[in-house]
Amino acid sequence: MNKGILVVVSGFSGAGKGTLMKRLLEKYDNYALSISVTTRSPREGEQDGREYFFRSREEFEEWIEADRLIEYAEYVGNYYGTPKDYVQEQLKAGKDVILEIEIQGALKVKEKLPDTLLLFVSPPSAQELKRRLETRGTEAPELIQNRLRRAGEEAKGILGYDYLLINDDLETCTDVMHRVIQSEHYRMQRSREFAERIVEELKEL
Amino acid sequence: MNKGILVVVSGFSGAGKGTLMKRLLEKYDNYALSISVTTRSPREGEQDGREYFFRSREEFEEWIEADRLIEYAEYVGNYYGTPKDYVQEQLKAGKDVILEIEIQGALKVKEKLPDTLLLFVSPPSAQELKRRLETRGTEAPELIQNRLRRAGEEAKGILGYDYLLINDDLETCTDVMHRVIQSEHYRMQRSREFAERIVEELKEL
Numbered sequence: 001m002n003k004g005i006l007v008v009v010s011g012f013s014g015a016g017k018g019t020l021m022k023r024l025l026e027k028y029d030n031y032a033l034s035i036s037v038t039t040r041s042p043r044e045g046e047q048d049g050r051e052y053f054f055r056s057r058e059e060f061e062e063w064i065e066a067d068r069l070i071e072y073a074e075y076v077g078n079y080y081g082t083p084k085d086y087v088q089e090q091l092k093a094g095k096d097v098i099l100e101i102e103i104q105g106a107l108k109v110k111e112k113l114p115d116t117l118l119l120f121v122s123p124p125s126a127q128e129l130k131r132r133l134e135t136r137g138t139e140a141p142e143l144i145q146n147r148l149r150r151a152g153e154e155a156k157g158i159l160g161y162d163y164l165l166i167n168d169d170l171e172t173c174t175d176v177m178h179r180v181i182q183s184e185h186y187r188m189q190r191s192r193e194f195a196e197r198i199v200e201e202l203k204e205l
Numbered sequence: 206m207n208k209g210i211l212v213v214v215s216g217f218s219g220a221g222k223g224t225l226m227k228r229l230l231e232k233y234d235n236y237a238l239s240i241s242v243t244t245r246s247p248r249e250g251e252q253d254g255r256e257y258f259f260r261s262r263e264e265f266e267e268w269i270e271a272d273r274l275i276e277y278a279e280y281v282g283n284y285y286g287t288p289k290d291y292v293q294e295q296l297k298a299g300k301d302v303i304l305e306i307e308i309q310g311a312l313k314v315k316e317k318l319p320d321t322l323l324l325f326v327s328p329p330s331a332q333e334l335k336r337r338l339e340t341r342g343t344e345a346p347e348l349i350q351n352r353l354r355r356a357g358e359e360a361k362g363i364l365g366y367d368y369l370l371i372n373d374d375l376e377t378c379t380d381v382m383h384r385v386i387q388s389e390h391y392r393m394q395r396s397r398e399f400a401e402r403i404v405e406e407l408k409e410l
Contacts, residue, residue, distance in 0.1 A: 120393075126406030152407035155400075163388075164396040176391065183368075183388035186381065188325075191369040195360075201331030202357035 004032075004091040005190075006113060007181055008099045008106045010158075011121030012151040014132045016167045020121060021100060023174045032090040034099040037063065040078040053083065071101070071108050082109075096181055103157040110160070117184055119177065120161040124168045209237075209296040210395075211318060212386055213304045213311045215363075216326030217356040219337045221372045225326060226305060228379045237295040239304040242268065245283040258288065276306070276313050287314075301386055308362040315365070322389050324382065325366040329373045 011017040025031050037053040039060050048054045055063070060079045063069055072081030082099060090097045099109070110116045123129045129151065133144045158164065163180050167173040188195065216222040230236055242258040244265050253259045260268070265284045268274055277286030287304060295302045304314070315321045328334045334356065338349045363369065368385050372378040393400065 122400075122403060126403055126410055129407075130410055148407060148410050152404065152410075155404040155407055158400055158404075159393060159397070161393050163391045164393050164400055165391055166399075176388075179384045180388040180391055183381075183385040186368045186370055186385055188364060188366050188369050192364070194371075195327075195363055195369055198327060198331055199357065199360040199363075202334075202353060202360055205331055205335055205353050205357075 004095045006097050006116045009119045010103050010106050014129050015121045015123050017121050028178050032095040032097050037083050038080045071105050103154045118161040119163050120158045121165050121167050209299050209301045211302050211321045214324050215308050215311050219334050220326045220328050222326050233383050237300040237302050243285045276310050308359045323366040324368050325363045326370050326372050
């Protein structure tokens with residue numbers, strides 16, 4: 001059986017990443033979503049092991065010590081991280097594991113695990129990103145301005161990604177994402193074992 | 206409009222490359238097949254500009270001088286080459302251009318044009334390759350032995366390819382090849398212009 005691929009998905013907030021992930025998992029069944037571990041308190045309706053693994057600061061720091069996290073970051077006084085065990089189990093079982101994290105974390109994962117596939121989701125234009133944030137109507141104008149400024153700063157990092165997907169239409173983008181991930185299974189770097197075996201076999205004929 | 210991708214397809218003889226190319230072009234319409242130029246004489250039924258462009262040795266050497274070939278090689282006293290003009294026209298028109306050449310030529314093209322996509326087609330095993338060559342029944346056993354030996358020597362080069370496709374079932378392999386090429390359009394290296402533009406746009410918002 002083929003080993004799965006660790007896929008990191010990032011995107012500007014407002015790019016529609018959340019909806020896209022949800023649709024991908026509904027539509028195709030070879031994916032597993034990585035669940036993050038955090039030290040923040042569960043919100044109303046959140047369940048341990050579903051939205052997040054909720055752990056104490058002490059436990060989280062034990063996980064860091066024991067190298068049980070692929071990456072972690074501290075954000076507004078709380079830790080967020082990606083547990084290694086769950087990801088590795090799913091990859092071994094042949095599932096492609098989707099990890100949704102921001103650009104800096106994504107680049108760190110790729111450095112540590114070079115076989116990771118980095119996908120960046122973008123709206124068709126900066127104007128469209130602004131429009132989407134405004135029409136959501138959930139945020140104050142200065143918060144939107146903040147998000148856009150941060151997007152501009154982060155954006156330089158996207159050149160380190162493997163693929164750029166434009167989220168113009170949800171269904172199209174979901175299908176493109178699926179095909180991009182599945183095609184990646186045929187990359188030579190993931191087929192070295194087969195390639196080397198057939199070279200040996202040919203010699204012995 | 207997106208620019209097309211130059212796709213070089215190679216494979217062991219007996220891997221079923223020819224049938225695969227034919228099926229790809231029948232099934233999907235965004236491809237153009239590159240036509241080689243040669244100094245060998247046309248065989249019965251071959252037409253200039255369909256199977257090959259047939260040119261004199263003198264003309265061919267003029268093409269080499271004028272840098273009108275992407276790559277060329279001499280084989281059993283005849284020249285074979287890939288005309289640059291036709292390929293560039295088709296790429297500009299948004300077509301993905303398929304070029305079927307052997308491993309050494311493929312690696313030369315990639316060196317000259319790094320955006321070229323290299324696909325290698327292999328049967329599922331060396332035994333299966335041998336079986337296919339034998340059941341074709343068109344070749345003497347020592348010729349088959351020859352082909353297998355050459356396959357073994359060439360095979361080291363396949364690690365320089367971008368993708369490895371296993372041709373076990375024709376329809377499956379045709380579809381995988383199509384999806385691999387189409388996914389490649391979303392590679393970051395092919396989307397730099399868009400990525401850089403959106404970074405600039407975000408700064409100006």
